[in-house]
Amino acid sequence: MNSSDKTRRRILAAGLALGLLAAPASAADIESVHFLIPGGAGGGWDGTARGTGEALTKAGIVGTASYENMSGGGGGKAIAHLIETAKKQQGTLMVNSTPIVIRSLQKVFPQSFRDLTPVAGVIGDYAALVVNTDSPLQSFGELVTAYKADPRNVSIGGGSVAGGMDHIVAALIMKGAGAKPTAVKYVPYDAGGKAMAGLLSGEIKALSTGFGEAIDMAKQDQVRILCVTSKERLDAAPDVATCAEAGAKGVEFVNWRGFFGPPGLPEAKKAAYVAALERMYKTPEWETVRARNGWVDIFNPGDKFVSFLEGQEKEIGDLMRELGFL
């Protein structure tokens, strides 16, 4: 065994000892990426980071990828960590999603996306309003009519706290339909699955949830999707109307997931990450990961991502103020 072999094995061993997942280094665009995950193993953030890392390394775009789960404070712990150790984190990408906007508005943590370097939005899921298959409310129009007659009779559940994402989406839709958004009788559950159980048990009339979750249940004829918050109808459910065409004027909402670098990340480094992610979309390795998870590609790089975040923050912030949550 020659010495370079030995060295490589040592490096590999050291990498493994540190809990890093090492992949054979080749002529990759970026040598290595460290993914910081603000939640525990098995959650949505975790899946996004590990899936992206898998596609990037297998496609040879990134040499090695490592992962670190740092849950706590609704994601605030990881954000604080990334900012505090920014100088050492040039090779780190933190995964996050729409809640970073909402929780920073709610002051769950003092920072916002502005304290980080937004790199790109990568995937997304639209929101949907669903009812039980045997619900008397067969269409979005009927739901709105019933709601306008007496909003207290149309309880809408969701998998987040009052003032959280699912509540905001429900209020947004009602506002678009010309009804009073503040009158939504929102019933919070601590997870999407429990909220779905609540809908099926009949204790709530409708559910505000992610389209991905809703379509899986709709395929089993357990729920009916009244509308989806995409701009155009989706290939996965061509019969489901968008909320805008169903009568909620101008309503569009996407729960994005994307990546952030530490504050002060050099422009060149950011551009390299953006280019790597852009290249990733066209690889079969990404297609495997994407299809496996049922994700929707929504690429939103660099400055476009920043202005998208600003727009979302304004829209959600205005609505939260109107609802009295801020």
Add this chain to the structure above:
Amino acid sequence: MLEGILTGLSTAASPINLLMVAVGCFVGTFIGMLPGLGPISAIALMIPITYGFDPATGLILMAGVYYGAIFGGSTSSILINAPGVAGTVATAFDGYPLARKGMAGKALAIAAYSSFSGGTIAAVFLLIAAPSLAVVSLAFQSTDYFALMVLGLTAVAAFAGRGNVVKALLMTVLGLMLSTVGTDQTQGVQRFTLGMIDLIDGVSFLLLAMATFALSEALMSVLRPKSDADRARELEAQKNLGSMKVDKEEIKEMVPVIGRSSVLGFFIGVLPGAGATIASFLAYGMEQRLAGPKKGALFGQGSVRGLAAPETANNAACSGSFVPLLTLGIPGSGTTAIMLGALISYGIQPGPRLFVDNPSVFWAVIISMYLGNVILLILNLPLIPYIARILAIPSPMLLGFILGGMMEENLRRALIINDDSWSFLWERPLTFSILLIAALTLIVPIIAPVVGRALAKRREAAGEGG
């Protein structure tokens, strides 16, 4: 349906699936034993391995890890009083005292037999009734969950023991108070976090359990310093595993406990959101009640019943949680949520049609549970323990803590749904019945002796008169 079961049987019996049951059980047992690493992390670790597997094989592996972890968690509960997983916290209440008496071997054997029976009996329920049990998972609304948690709190008497009722109640209240720390699940408001980022997600149940066990040990050693000779004798007793034989008398005691706890555990498991931990506490409380005053007083001192009940119930609940997962596509816990994600990534959507559309997956997983339980029994019986140190004090605080969060959340949700009216407490039959049972559970033991005495006096008087 029979055809489906046979397809499932042949799938489960294929060499690769047999191997995966064994691997899952082994990995699960090992991870479950390590305090702090629960079934969620264990299954999350398995996910990358299962890519490229057949869906049935992947799910069989993950299910094996899940019930393996619940099985393995009891070992550290019994031997070192540091529960490996939340579902085995109640196991320490009587398992550890047994170990301290030099009967660690027996305690481990009882735990293994109970887990095996609980898991197997629940698998039988699954096989017979899984498709029709979906109704049960949906019968419970927030108000009923609230009532169920109230019923659970009445188990506090199980910890009260000889005249310690006030102490036990105080500790329960402390547990309820601790359960309010963190972000509240209804409004998202931070409560009692003292501005500390680590408290935003609340206090970890497992951490609290380990901390209170260790704390009581530390206090005991300060307050009651032991002589070296005592200490040596104690160490000797614990080093000695003791016989693993369970005698006839003990088997006689265990059998009815296992029967009842399997049913209770399975039923609690079927409800989305309740789970193994709550099942184990409820079974412990129920058995203490049923044991009568004399045997009930032994709970917490190393009672065979007190060990068998939670160990049976947690494994039965673990199997029960597959009902909402497979028949409705609803994950009742973090662990089953990860499994749901994995299933969907295989292109399989669990729901009412799963056992029709994918009979091999549905039935193979259930059948693999029988095999898994046999493997776990073989694996766990000869497991050699090494150290045991701490002193167990069953903690009503833990009961208050584990039930407090869910009790509050469901009550507040019920109030929102019912426009802040409390009438659901008596208008919904299911809620009312459960609350009634809870009230009776509390009142009967207080009233019964009084009434009994009055009756005896009367009889005496009548006897004297006649």
